[in-house]
Amino acid sequence: MLLSACLLVVGGLALLDRATGPYISLAVFYLLPVTCATWFLGRSFGLAIATICGGLWFLDQYSVVPQDMPLPVIAWMCVVRMTFFILVMWLIATLRAHADFQRALASTDEMTGVANRRAFLNTAQRELARARRLGTPLTVAFLDVDNLKPVNDTLGHATGDEVLRILAQTIANHIRESDLIARIGGDEFVVLLPDTDHASADAVVSKLRSLVAREMAARNWPVTTSIGVATFRRAPVSVEELITRADALQYDVKRNGKDRILHQVFDNPTRAPAGDASPSDPSAAAA
Numbered sequence: 001m002l003l004s005a006c007l008l009v010v011g012g013l014a015l016l017d018r019a020t021g022p023y024i025s026l027a028v029f030y031l032l033p034v035t036c037a038t039w040f041l042g043r044s045f046g047l048a049i050a051t052i053c054g055g056l057w058f059l060d061q062y063s064v065v066p067q068d069m070p071l072p073v074i075a076w077m078c079v080v081r082m083t084f085f086i087l088v089m090w091l092i093a094t095l096r097a098h099a100d101f102q103r104a105l106a107s108t109d110e111m112t113g114v115a116n117r118r119a120f121l122n123t124a125q126r127e128l129a130r131a132r133r134l135g136t137p138l139t140v141a142f143l144d145v146d147n148l149k150p151v152n153d154t155l156g157h158a159t160g161d162e163v164l165r166i167l168a169q170t171i172a173n174h175i176r177e178s179d180l181i182a183r184i185g186g187d188e189f190v191v192l193l194p195d196t197d198h199a200s201a202d203a204v205v206s207k208l209r210s211l212v213a214r215e216m217a218a219r220n221w222p223v224t225t226s227i228g229v230a231t232f233r234r235a236p237v238s239v240e241e242l243i244t245r246a247d248a249l250q251y252d253v254k255r256n257g258k259d260r261i262l263h264q265v266f267d268n269p270t271r272a273p274a275g276d277a278s279p280s281d282p283s284a285a286a287a
Contacts, residue, residue, distance in 0.1 A: 002040055006033035006049055014056045027057050027084075034085055038092040050089040054082030109183040111161055112168035120182035120190060124239045127194045131235040138194055139201040139231040141208075142246035145187040146224040146258045155221075163216070163223055170215050171208050190243065198231045198265050205229050205261055224259035226250055231265045 010033050017026045030053035038046025058078045107119035115123070124140075131138040145167065152160040164187065171181045171191060180192040191208070193201055209225055216223040228249025236242050249262045 002036065003045060006037045006045075007052075009033045010049065010052055010056065014060070017056070017060045025057070025060070027053075027081075030057065030085065031088055034089055035092050038089045039096050043089070043093045046089040046093060047086065050085035051082060054078075054085045057081045057085075109168075112165050112183050114168045114172050114189075115180055115182035117182065117184040120180065120184060120192065121239055123180050123182075124192055124242060127192060128235045128239060128242065131194065131232070135234070136195050137197045137231060137233050138192075138235055138242075139196040139198075139229060140193070140242050140246045141191040141201070141205050142228045142230075142243065142250040143189040143191065144226045144250050144254060145189075146226055146254075147222050148187045151221060151223060159221075163221060166215050166219075167212050167223075167225075170211050174208060174211055175204070184243075190246065196231070197233075198263070201229055201231050202263060205263070209261060226253040226258045227261045228253060229261060229263040231263070233265065233267045236266075 013026055013029055034050045034053055037049040058081045109116040148160055151163055178194055183189050212225055228246045230245040253260045253262045
């Protein structure tokens with residue numbers, strides 16, 4: 001639709017430019033569709049619109065070109081006009097690329113390449129609102145890396161950083177596009193699973209834990225994971241409660257031997273005090 005709108009604007013400008021004659025140029029107004037196409041549709045579409053605008057501008061001016069003007073001069077006029085719009089397109093595309101980079105930098109954890117705490121909070125807020133509106137379940141897994149300190153002490157901090165990178169990328173590569181993994185602390189990660197009930201979450205988190213364990217074992221790293229999983233049949237009132245519930249479950253795992261998954265279902269979690277890891281529903285399960 002945007003491309004069609006840009007083409008309609010270009011066509012309208014060309015007709016108006018023709019009606020006003022060759023001595024009143026509307027070339028500057030062609031920059032609007034060039035900018036829109038480049039910013040919202042990308043370089044390829046921007047280049048196409050820029051080329052069309054340059055060609056139309058040249059055709060409008062060509063009507064007053066003397067008949068005896070040499071062909072190289074005419075060709076140069078055409079190139080100059082097209083170059084003007086292509087240069088503007090390139091500048092807009094560069095600006096958009098820089099803006100995208102800064103946006104990604106602000107929402108990405110530099111070490112692991114997954115989302116950071118800010119990105120998680122923003123996404124979780126949107127998913128909470130959607131779950132509340134549609135009445136769909138929502139699951140969050142709070143994951144803590146076990147034995148990372150011994151790895152840092154014996155193999156070095158570079159290896160410890162590599163542990164975090166491999167763990168994050170392993171999970172990121174095996175979740176849905178609608179899911180999100182974020183690093184929210186030194187060795188703490190959260191995985192947000194929208195539209196995921198208890199049974200589905202059990203399967204997903206168990207698979208992720210097995211994949212991570214396999215990657216760690218392949219490198220002879222004594223690293224395991226302690227995971228607390230909270231499934232909400234009804235969305236909690238805040239993102240803080242979402243995290244607190246899963247974190248409390250993860251803490252119970254760490255306190256009772258590590259390297260396990262503790263999963264509970266909360267039917268109406270806002271009635272229980274924050275940090276209470278007891279299930280609020282008889283069907284709550286621990287794995």
